[in-house]
Structure formats: C-alpha cells, structure tokens
Amino acid sequence: MRGARQQEPLHLAVENYLNQERARFHIPGHKGNSGPGLEWDITEVEGCDNLYNPQGPILALEKQLAKLYGARRTLLSAGGGTLCVQAMLALACRPGQKLVASRGLHSSAVNTMALLDLEPVWIYPDDSAGPWFAGRYTPQAVEEALKACPDAAAVYITSPDYFGVISDIQGISQVCKARGVPLLVDNAHGSHLKFMPDDLKLSHPIDCGASICCDSMHKTLPAMTGGALLHIADERYLADAKERMALFGSTSPSYPILLSCEEAASYAACGQAKRDYRWATEAVFRIGDRLRAMGMAMPEGVCDPARLSVAFGSQGWTGQQVGEYLRQRKVEPEYVSQTACVLMAGGYNRLGDFVRLGDAVRGIPQGKPTPPPSLEMPRLERACSIREAVFAPGKSVTVRRAAGRVAAQVVVPCPPGVPVVMPGERLDKEAAALLAARGIQRIRVMEG
Incomplete structure (x- = not known):
C-alpha cells in the first residue's frame, strides 16, 4: 500500500486476533499453519464480525466505503460482482416482473433473471462507438422502452461495457426518476472511475443518480479476485440489502478478500x-x-x-x-x-x-485494412421465459442446425459483446448464420 493509511477497522480486528495467538479449534482446516499468509484466513471469530450481520469492524468498513463512494450504504462482497448483481436484481424486482435491460450484459444477470423468473424488455446499443464496437444505451432508448412497458420494475444498464464504452448514466437516471423507476447499474468494470483525474470529467454511477450500483473492485483496483461492492443510494432498498446478499452469497466469505477490499479503499481514500x-x-x-x-x-x-x-x-x-x-x-x-x-x-x-x-x-507490422463485420443484432422471437429455457431438458446442436430451435443458453460473440441469442429465444436462419460467422460452432437448445 502506497500513501498514508486511513483507519482500517477490519485489519486491526484481525491483527488483534492474530496477536492473541489462540489455538485454532475453528474452521478453516489449515489452522493458519499450512502456508505463508494463511494466518489471515480466518472465520467469524469473536471480535472479527459477520459479513451478513455486521455490528463491528465490517460495519465500520462498510460505512467508510459508503462515504468514499457517496452512497447511502455500501455492502462488501467476497463473491465478486456476480453476488452484487444477484442481490441488486432481487432487491428491485419481485419474481415474474418485467425489467428493462441493456442487451449487452453479464451472464450473471441472465442467470439471475432465470432464478427470479424476470421478463426482460431489451434495449439495444446505438452505433456511437464506431463500426467495430457496440455503442451506448441512450436515455431516448430507455424512455421508449418504459413507454412501451410502463409496468417495468426497474431499468438495468451495464456501463462501462467490457470494451470500456460508457453510456450516459446521468441522462438515463433522469428518465428513470421522471417515471419513478429505479436505475440499476452494473459498473463492474468501473470501480476506478470515482478516482480518475478530474480533468477527464468521468463520474461514478452513484454520482450520476443510480439507485443501486455494483462495483467489482478487483477488476480495476488492487483488491483480490472476488472483492466487490454493492452501493445503494435509494433508501427503499436499505433494510433488505444484507438479506438479499445472504440469499445468494456463501456463508463462508473469504476474510483475505474482505481485507484486500479495505486495502484498496485505503489506496483510493488517500489520493x-x-x-x-x-x-x-x-x-x-x-x-x-x-x-x-x-x-x-x-x-x-x-x-x-x-x-x-x-x-x-x-x-x-x-x-x-x-x-x-x-x-x-x-x-x-x-x-x-x-x-x-x-x-x-x-x-x-x-x-x-x-x-x-x-x-x-x-513493432506491429502494417496490415491490410479490412472492413468491419456487421454488428446488427437480430431481434428474435421469444418462445418462452428465460427460466423455462434454462431449467428445461436440453441438448447441444451445431449452429447450422439450430434455426427454428429455442436456445437454452446465452451466446455472446465479442466484439460486440452483445448476445446474439438469449435463453428462450427462437433462432432464425440469420441468427444461426451470424453465430457461425463469429466462430460459434455449437449451442444448447431445448429438447423437442
């Protein structure tokens, strides 16, 4: 860690436990003795708090993180951004509800839609990122989707996307607020945006008006793999947040991961x-x-x-x-x-x-310019819900024999990083040909 440390309550609590040199008759099985550094890999021993019912150092750390990011509350995750996405959707949506969502999204969001039986209303990116990359999700596209689907429980946007393309979250937030719909942002690739040089004029989704936002700290800040944050700005979701995290999260969260998030926060807080x-x-x-x-x-x-x-x-x-x-x-x-x-x-x-x-x-030799591939995404017929398709019996077929079949998986060629087909959608000849052109050879489809 470079720079002056801020107060690190979890580090101090675990260090205090280590200094007592207690015989470890608790999990994990290595007892802190099987390798260097493993002494820090503890469980919820006395004085070191509980991630899903924090009352001591973890709660103090989460309060520091909320202040750092400007959220009403921030929750730690040792289960990566996936756990945050799961909790975020479960907080804002009840099973069976509709959700306006960017078509370009992480597979964890699709899987959570299957678990919660959510019905997505897709919005597609524009062409503002140029001919080789998927573009942005615009306030206008969100407005049109909400007009067509006034009973949507929430709007879900991924920004930045995997290629770093950033959408107008502030503009989208204004549309959502005008219609009384919460805005959920998957900011997994943008936890560092809060700490960019001021002249770059970049903003974190919480500063742009998002209701809930997830950050994968480990992707762009010096936290261990799996370290992530769930930020909540809308007070409606404060009371149930830990319960929703516990619904999907491991009951054995990694303390080294949590400690690394604290370290990364100190790195950011000191400038x-x-x-x-x-x-x-x-x-x-x-x-x-x-x-x-x-x-x-x-x-x-x-x-x-x-x-x-x-x-x-x-x-x-x-x-x-x-x-x-x-x-x-x-x-x-x-x-x-x-x-x-x-x-x-x-x-x-x-x-x-x-x-x-x-x-x-x-040293890259000059190549021969080639035209970009078509980024046009087919709009496919939805034959059944994502949940039904994911949990139904299925089989693997070649994409050239997939036309007319109902997909049981999501398929995402990159670029553009936008799924060609989602579970429950019926593939047509165009979609099958597009998958083949992108090097996809097989796809799982529903039987029958």
Whole structure:
C-alpha cells in the first residue's frame, strides 16, 4: 500500500486476533499453519464480525466505503460482482416482473433473471462507438422502452461495457426518476472511475443518480479476485440489502478478500489511486495514439481511459496472430477474440509494463485494412421465459442446425459483446448464420 493509511477497522480486528495467538479449534482446516499468509484466513471469530450481520469492524468498513463512494450504504462482497448483481436484481424486482435491460450484459444477470423468473424488455446499443464496437444505451432508448412497458420494475444498464464504452448514466437516471423507476447499474468494470483525474470529467454511477450500483473492485483496483461492492443510494432498498446478499452469497466469505477490499479503499481514500491513474492513463493515451496512427480501430466517444480496446481486425490480423505476437513479447492481454483485444491498465502497473507494451505496439507490422463485420443484432422471437429455457431438458446442436430451435443458453460473440441469442429465444436462419460467422460452432437448445 502506497500513501498514508486511513483507519482500517477490519485489519486491526484481525491483527488483534492474530496477536492473541489462540489455538485454532475453528474452521478453516489449515489452522493458519499450512502456508505463508494463511494466518489471515480466518472465520467469524469473536471480535472479527459477520459479513451478513455486521455490528463491528465490517460495519465500520462498510460505512467508510459508503462515504468514499457517496452512497447511502455500501455492502462488501467476497463473491465478486456476480453476488452484487444477484442481490441488486432481487432487491428491485419481485419474481415474474418485467425489467428493462441493456442487451449487452453479464451472464450473471441472465442467470439471475432465470432464478427470479424476470421478463426482460431489451434495449439495444446505438452505433456511437464506431463500426467495430457496440455503442451506448441512450436515455431516448430507455424512455421508449418504459413507454412501451410502463409496468417495468426497474431499468438495468451495464456501463462501462467490457470494451470500456460508457453510456450516459446521468441522462438515463433522469428518465428513470421522471417515471419513478429505479436505475440499476452494473459498473463492474468501473470501480476506478470515482478516482480518475478530474480533468477527464468521468463520474461514478452513484454520482450520476443510480439507485443501486455494483462495483467489482478487483477488476480495476488492487483488491483480490472476488472483492466487490454493492452501493445503494435509494433508501427503499436499505433494510433488505444484507438479506438479499445472504440469499445468494456463501456463508463462508473469504476474510483475505474482505481485507484486500479495505486495502484498496485505503489506496483510493488517500489520493494515491488518483495520482497513479494520472500517469497510467497518460501512458494509455500515448499508446492509443500510436495504434490509431497505424490504422487500428478503437471505440469512439466517452470510454474508460485506462483501457485499450483494439480492433486489430481492421488491419487484417486474426486473434491467434495478435495473441501470439503479444505473448512472444511478454505482454498478456485481458482478452483476445477473432477481431479485437482488450488491454486493461491500472495504477499498479509498473513503468516497465508500459515500456514493454509500447515496444510491442511499435513493432506491429502494417496490415491490410479490412472492413468491419456487421454488428446488427437480430431481434428474435421469444418462445418462452428465460427460466423455462434454462431449467428445461436440453441438448447441444451445431449452429447450422439450430434455426427454428429455442436456445437454452446465452451466446455472446465479442466484439460486440452483445448476445446474439438469449435463453428462450427462437433462432432464425440469420441468427444461426451470424453465430457461425463469429466462430460459434455449437449451442444448447431445448429438447423437442
């Protein structure tokens, strides 16, 4: 941890327990003795609180997090953003209700819709991110969806998306508030936006008026994998929040993950995150400028400045080629597809990381420009609910034999990162051909 520590109540509580050197006749089975660092991996022992009924140091930490992010309440998750998405939807929606949702969303949201038997009303992205990437979800699209579905329980938007494209959450929030509908934002890839340099003029969804928002701290801040936050701004959802988290979460949450969230919060609160992201984003901008000068396509408009999403297919490269090229130069990307890659930078990247990436970029040979693939998404007939499709008997078929069948899974080619088909939708010839063109060979469908 760099910079001055803020008060860390959970760290102090666990440290106090360790200093007492008690014989551990409690879980976990390693008893803190089987490897370095495992002494911090404890359970809900006296003085160290309970995640789902916090009254001591965990509650104090959650209050600090709420103040840091400007939320009425913030809840810790050791189950990643998935647990936060599950709790968020369960808080705002009752089983069987309708939900206006961005078509581009994480599989955890689709799975939760199946569990809660929610009926999605899809809105589709515009083309504002350019020809190679899915665009943004606009206030106008949300307005039209709510007019067509006035009984929707909530609006659910993913922003930023996987490629860093940021939608107008403030504008969408105004539409939702005018209609009295809560706005839920999956901000899994944007927990760092609160701590960007001021001149970038980026805002966190809670500052933009979201009712509930989830952050995967571990994706963009120095927390362990699985560390996440659920922020609540609307007081209607405060009382039941922990109960909904407990409904889906493990009864054995990882204390090392919780402690790492506290560490990441200290890193942000002392101002070090903003300082580190200043130089990290400047390095990303320089590399991005170089890529654009080479003819590589990148998302247009407001995007996460710490993320390089590159459509190398615009220069005729394949996913296998770019993956091999980068790894040979000791650069590991976040993601590589048939036509694009994602490189995520952060405050804990070292200067040498950017030097290595910059050298790799400068060595990319000039390719032959190729046209972008069609990003048009087919609007498919819904044959049954997501829940019915997911839990029904199914089988795997080739996509070329899938036309006319009802999908039992979500299929998301990336880019654009927007599902071609959702569970319960009947595939037509166009959708089957699109899946085949994106390299999808098989799909699970309902039997019969």
